[in-house]
Amino acid sequence: MAKILEVNDLITRFYTFDGVVHALSGVSFDLDEGETLGIVGESGSGKSVTMMSLLHLLPTPPARIEGGKALFYSNRNEQNNNTDPVDLLQLDKSGIRKIRGGKIGFIFQDALSALNPVMTIGRQISETLIEHLGMTVDEAKKRSIELLEYVGIPEAEKRFSAYPHQFSGGMRQRTMIAVAIACNPEIIIADEPTTALDVTVQAQIIELVQRLKKEMKMSVIWITHDLGVVAGMADRVLVMYAGSAVEIAPVDDLFYNPGHPYTIKLLGALPKIGEEGQHRLESIDGTPPDLLSPPAHCQFAWRCPHAAEKCWQAVPAAREISPGHHAACFFDFAARRP
Amino acid sequence: MVQNAEVSGNINSNGIEHKKTELSRSNHNLVTVKNLKKYFPFTKGSLFNRKKGQIKAVDDLSFNIRKGETLGVVGESGCGKSTTGRAILHLEKPTAGEIVIDGVDVTRLTREELRCMRPQIQMIFQDSYASLNPRHAIGHIISEPMMIHTDMKQSAMKERVMELLELVGLNPNHYGRFPHEFSGGQRQRINIARALSLNPKFVVCDEPISALDVSIQAQVINLFQDLQKELGLTYLFIAHDLSMVQHISDRVAVMYLGKIMELTTRERLFNTPLHPYTQALMSAIPIPDPVKERQRQRILLNEEVPSPANPPNGCVFNTRCPVAEEICTRSAPEYREIETGHFVVCHKVDAL
Numbered sequence: 001m002a003k004i005l006e007v008n009d010l011i012t013r014f015y016t017f018d019g020v021v022h023a024l025s026g027v028s029f030d031l032d033e034g035e036t037l038g039i040v041g042e043s044g045s046g047k048s049v050t051m052m053s054l055l056h057l058l059p060t061p062p063a064r065i066e067g068g069k070a071l072f073y074s075n076r077n078e079q080n081n082n083t084d085p086v087d088l089l090q091l092d093k094s095g096i097r098k099i100r101g102g103k104i105g106f107i108f109q110d111a112l113s114a115l116n117p118v119m120t121i122g123r124q125i126s127e128t129l130i131e132h133l134g135m136t137v138d139e140a141k142k143r144s145i146e147l148l149e150y151v152g153i154p155e156a157e158k159r160f161s162a163y164p165h166q167f168s169g170g171m172r173q174r175t176m177i178a179v180a181i182a183c184n185p186e187i188i189i190a191d192e193p194t195t196a197l198d199v200t201v202q203a204q205i206i207e208l209v210q211r212l213k214k215e216m217k218m219s220v221i222w223i224t225h226d227l228g229v230v231a232g233m234a235d236r237v238l239v240m241y242a243g244s245a246v247e248i249a250p251v252d253d254l255f256y257n258p259g260h261p262y263t264i265k266l267l268g269a270l271p272k273i274g275e276e277g278q279h280r281l282e283s284i285d286g287t288p289p290d291l292l293s294p295p296a297h298c299q300f301a302w303r304c305p306h307a308a309e310k311c312w313q314a315v316p317a318a319r320e321i322s323p324g325h326h327a328a329c330f331f332d333f334a335a336r337r338p
Numbered sequence: 339m340v341q342n343a344e345v346s347g348n349i350n351s352n353g354i355e356h357k358k359t360e361l362s363r364s365n366h367n368l369v370t371v372k373n374l375k376k377y378f379p380f381t382k383g384s385l386f387n388r389k390k391g392q393i394k395a396v397d398d399l400s401f402n403i404r405k406g407e408t409l410g411v412v413g414e415s416g417c418g419k420s421t422t423g424r425a426i427l428h429l430e431k432p433t434a435g436e437i438v439i440d441g442v443d444v445t446r447l448t449r450e451e452l453r454c455m456r457p458q459i460q461m462i463f464q465d466s467y468a469s470l471n472p473r474h475a476i477g478h479i480i481s482e483p484m485m486i487h488t489d490m491k492q493s494a495m496k497e498r499v500m501e502l503l504e505l506v507g508l509n510p511n512h513y514g515r516f517p518h519e520f521s522g523g524q525r526q527r528i529n530i531a532r533a534l535s536l537n538p539k540f541v542v543c544d545e546p547i548s549a550l551d552v553s554i555q556a557q558v559i560n561l562f563q564d565l566q567k568e569l570g571l572t573y574l575f576i577a578h579d580l581s582m583v584q585h586i587s588d589r590v591a592v593m594y595l596g597k598i599m600e601l602t603t604r605e606r607l608f609n610t611p612l613h614p615y616t617q618a619l620m621s622a623i624p625i626p627d628p629v630k631e632r633q634r635q636r637i638l639l640n641e642e643v644p645s646p647a648n649p650p651n652g653c654v655f656n657t658r659c660p661v662a663e664e665i666c667t668r669s670a671p672e673y674r675e676i677e678t679g680h681f682v683v684c685h686k687v688d689a690l
């Protein structure tokens with residue numbers, strides 16, 4: 001399958017009063033056309049910084065992208081038919097503004113603060129259409145109402161002139177999705193879009209995005225801390241830990257044959273639905289390292305039950321342990337399983 | 339890790355004696371709630387045309403919690419979980435109803451009697467940081483309840499703090515450190531230590547792990563379970579993470595718009611839910627198992643949750659219920675015990 005995005009060795013740091021926060025220490029992954037990539041990891045592992053680095057949404061200073069490439073193989077290129085990728089990280093302000101909200105749509109966790117509280121829902125969608133597609137006000141209004149209907153907002157015409165606070169959390173998130181898909185994007189990046197919602201509403205939003213993805217032939221990056229959500233919607237999963245990509249694999253491989261001790265422990269820490277009797281959760285003792293002074297060895301060594309001498313001496317590079325399955329560990333725990 | 343297993347009853351290893359409330363243990367239900375209501379008044383409309391109304395945050399709940407048991411409470415946000423917990427602990431004065439804790443009807447106690455009762459019932463909240471005063475060392479924070487409710491000496495309190503820190507898996511020598519020096523999971527442990535400082539019998543845990551990461555959640559949940567075993571604690575465990583609730587609870591109550599819709603053992607609730615709302619909730623829980631996820635059929639509910647200020651007539655769930663019939667819009671279903679210990683509020687459950 002054709003690649004649409006290829007991120008190589010992304011390094012992002014924050015220069016703060018307390019010192020340098022090593023938020024991303026060389027993150028690599030790619031995204032295929034039409035696929036959903038799930039990114040999971042605990043808070044602070046670098047999920048949001050990854051997405052914000054790609055879209056130039058980080059405040060600079062303190063942020064500095066100090067290395068890496070993010071090649072975007074757009075193939076809905078109006079001007080010419082070339083398929084030369086653009087490196088998102090090298091774009092200037094106007095370059096990224098054309099892509100962000102255009103060919104790459106994004107959705108945040110907190111729709112309420114992402115939407116402008118004093119602007120009607122309709123105007124917020126219209127503005128995107130006017131800016132990116134050069135529509136007239138009337139065209140944009142018509143299209144906005146269609147979009148609101150498309151994302152499942154009832155009485156869209158009436159709701160066009162409503163304000164964000166008049167919407168429920170789920171409806172706000174639908175509005176964000178309408179904005180994100182307004183310009184027919186090739187990629188949607190969603191950063192914990194359902195974390196603040198009830199499970200019943202979460203199920204609706206996931207269903208919606210799955211449908212849109214199919215109908216509009218988009219690729220999706222879905223960031224979450226919920227492994228259950230990822231199991232249900234991702235084709236492949238990237239696991240992040242302390243600013244590194246520790247494992248990436250097709251979804252079944254990741255859940256049934258994880259290779260990295262962190263992934264293995266994380267899965268063990270989850271309660272099993274419908275279990276009989278009371279089991280004990282496997283806990284991971286300790287906490288992630290301080291990113292102000294990340295260790296010069298495996299980030300997980302302190303918490304890893306298998307840490308050996310070499311784990312304390314060098315940072316393990318990601319290796320392909322089976323086709324399409326990469327893990328950043330000196331050992332291959334997937335292979336040891338019967 | 340857990341050392342002072344002998345700590346239980348009214349006197350702990352330091353000889354703290356709770357100021358007396360004579361409690362008679364009438365049965366093995368530690369907590370009995372009958373027809374509990376908590377309404378919040380509100381005004382709506384324009385300045386000149388104000389109407390008064392009531393938010394029925396908790397509307398006629400009845401249940402009991404056995405000694406040593408964990409009762410889970412689940413439901414969408416705004417359904418009244420926290421209000422239930424707060425009303426039981428009298429942090430919020432109930433509008434009506436009876437709350438019997440260890441044989442004492444706390445709704446009839448005077449202020450002073452209630453104050454004496456306090457040490458035995460404690461609450462742990464979601465936001466571990468907001469509930470810890472950042473300017474005080476954690477030793478001070480943990481000893482606060484002892485300062486208020488006992489006449490323990492400074493040295494005895496310090497000893498008890500160290501014992502508690504050890505109990506919750508923290509370094510006893512860190513009593514002089516400040517909240518910001520601890521991680522989220524550690525701060526929740528500090529909260530737990532404080533809640534346990536006076537040997538409570540009953541602890542209401544309101545979303546105690548919701549702000550924590552998965553790996554830390556597991557640590558804290560294990561701690562809750564260890565402490566329950568060691569100290570014979572009884573929990574009301576409120577959370578919106580249904581899978582964690584089913585993991586820790588013996589029985590679970592499902593709430594909707596201030597009412598209990600279904601209450602039964604965790605096995606029954608998760609394997610054979612009867613109420614249409616429970617079924618929809620269960621079907622929406624994401625399961626960390628790709629094959630199971632692909633095989634699942636989700637029951638999708640519409641998102642329009644009615645306001646508790648203006649709940650629907652008949653069954654409060656009828657506006658979203660996939661199997662509602664005419665009767666559901668007219669008459670409110672009774673709270674029925676369908677099988678021993680399995681309570682359901684639905685007209686159609688026999689037929690389902």
Ligand SMILES: Nc1ncnc2c1ncn2[C@@H]1O[C@H](COP(=O)(O)OP(=O)(O)O)[C@@H](O)[C@H]1O
Pocket residue numbers: 014016021023041042043044045046047048049050059062291
């Ligand atoms: N503006 C900022 N200034 C300093 N550090 C930051 C800033 N934004 C993020 N970080 C740090 O970068 C790391 C990764 O954060 P983030 O990507 O938000 O984590 P996640 O989304 O996985 O929870 C964290 O250690 C965080 O503290």
Ligand SMILES: Nc1ncnc2c1ncn2[C@@H]1O[C@H](COP(=O)(O)OP(=O)(O)O)[C@@H](O)[C@H]1O
Pocket residue numbers: 378393394395413414415416417418419420421422646
């Ligand atoms: N102090 C209060 N004043 C007015 N309304 C309140 C108050 N506390 C809670 N409510 C309302 O009561 C309902 C139940 O709230 P709550 O118990 O916090 O729900 P949950 O914990 O299940 O999310 C909500 O509609 C909420 O807005």
Ligand code: SF4
Pocket residue numbers: 613614615653654655656657659660661662663666671683684685686687
């Ligand atoms: S009583 Fe009716 S509306 Fe209520 S849950 Fe049962 S079937 Fe649905």
Ligand SMILES: [Mg+2]
Pocket residue numbers: 047048049191192
């Ligand atoms: Mg984030």
Ligand SMILES: [Mg+2]
Pocket residue numbers: 419420421
């Ligand atoms: Mg609550």
